[in-house]
Amino acid sequence: QEIRVSAKYMKRDPRFRLMRIKTIKDSRSLTLMFPLSRTLHYYKSQPLGMLGFLLGHEGKGSLLSLLKRENLAAGLSAGGGDSNKSFSSFDVKIQLTPKGLRNYTKVIRRVFQYLRLLRETGLPRYIYEEVKLMSEIDYKFAEKPEGTSLVNVFSTLMMYYPMRKLEVDPYIITEFKPRIFDSMLYSLTPENMLAILAARDVKTTEKEEYYGVEYSLTYSNPKWVKNWRNSKKLSALKLPEPNPFLPENLGVLPFEGTVQLTHQS
Numbered sequence: 001q002e003i004r005v006s007a008k009y010m011k012r013d014p015r016f017r018l019m020r021i022k023t024i025k026d027s028r029s030l031t032l033m034f035p036l037s038r039t040l041h042y043y044k045s046q047p048l049g050m051l052g053f054l055l056g057h058e059g060k061g062s063l064l065s066l067l068k069r070e071n072l073a074a075g076l077s078a079g080g081g082d083s084n085k086s087f088s089s090f091d092v093k094i095q096l097t098p099k100g101l102r103n104y105t106k107v108i109r110r111v112f113q114y115l116r117l118l119r120e121t122g123l124p125r126y127i128y129e130e131v132k133l134m135s136e137i138d139y140k141f142a143e144k145p146e147g148t149s150l151v152n153v154f155s156t157l158m159m160y161y162p163m164r165k166l167e168v169d170p171y172i173i174t175e176f177k178p179r180i181f182d183s184m185l186y187s188l189t190p191e192n193m194l195a196i197l198a199a200r201d202v203k204t205t206e207k208e209e210y211y212g213v214e215y216s217l218t219y220s221n222p223k224w225v226k227n228w229r230n231s232k233k234l235s236a237l238k239l240p241e242p243n244p245f246l247p248e249n250l251g252v253l254p255f256e257g258t259v260q261l262t263h264q265s
Contacts, residue, residue: 010035012191014226015219019194020202022214028096030104031196032111033081034188039088040160043169045177046131047184048090050123052079053131054239055092055114061238063114072100072107085160090188101199105224108195112231115188120233123181126242132173133246139171140250190228 039048055078058064067073074095081089092111094100100107145153154166161169204214 010192010194012189013219014191014222016190016221016224017194018218018220019196020204020216020218021196021198022202022204023198023200026200028098028101028199029197030094030096030100030107031198032092032094032108033194033196034090034192035194036088036090036184036187038084038086039080039184040083040085042177042180043161044173044175045180046135046173047177047181048080048088049173050127050131050181051090051118051184051188052077054118054127055111057240059240061236062240063110063237066234066236067094067100067107067110070106070110071097072103072110073097090184096199101197104195104197108190108224109228109231110234112190112228113234114237115185116231116233117237117239118185119182121239123176123178124239125176127240128173128176130243130246135171135173137247137250139168142171190225 036048055063056076058076064073064076067076074097076092076094078092079090081091083089094107094111096104096107144150157166157170203216205216207214
């Protein structure tokens with residue numbers, strides 16, 4: 001019998017939820033996790049992939065470029081997290097600088113300021129077309145699994161995708177669905193967020209039973225949640241500009257010259 005888990009595994013809360021985890025390695029990261037209802041059936045439009053592309057963009061006007069300029073972060077990735085037939089999640093992971101670790105609440109504010117920009121602009125058609133084209137290019141030139149590897153891949157995909165299109169549907173975006181994108185975007189709220197701060201020198205109060213990981217979970221400062229929810233758009237943050245370097249034709253041109261072979265002894 002199939003096991004289903006409620007998508008509401010983490011209830012909305014007006015307080016700021018923060019988990020601190022003490023790391024062994026000298027690293028600093030901030031992960032913002034947003035639980036969502038299941039999204040696997042949106043594979044033709046991949047709204048979480050679109051969100052990840054926009055939040056993870058690294059060019060001029062991007063969230064990461066601003067965080068780097070403020071010496072708050074060194075890297076950023078965003079995209080779908082855990083996903084199954086019952087629920088999904090969207091995660092934003094930021095590699096913090098020492099200053100970013102001290103000012104992690106400001107980093108969170110910057111994330112919500114970029115989300116405010118996305119709410120005001122929506123999903124532009126040109127962004128969809130670019131991500132769609134890149135998915136087609138990636139699929140065309142990807143190394144295809146064979147033998148038992150192919151069987152393992154397909155046996156997993158069969159649980160989520162139509163059998164006839166297992167080879168294509170999980171990888172290529174085919175539908176422009178801005179309303180679905182908006183429904184995911186408007187679920188990324190501070191009330192629906194768990195922030196995970198991981199570093200070697202964070203203060204913790206608990207120890208995990210099996211691996212001995214030191215951690216703490218606190219609920220505090222509803223004011224922060226309110227301020228993040230009402231974040232205003234920053235002029236320094238912008239959508240990615242259209243990419244003029246994406247190819248329109250990947251076909252190999254015919255060779256029209258002559259070839260001269262020279263023998264060397």
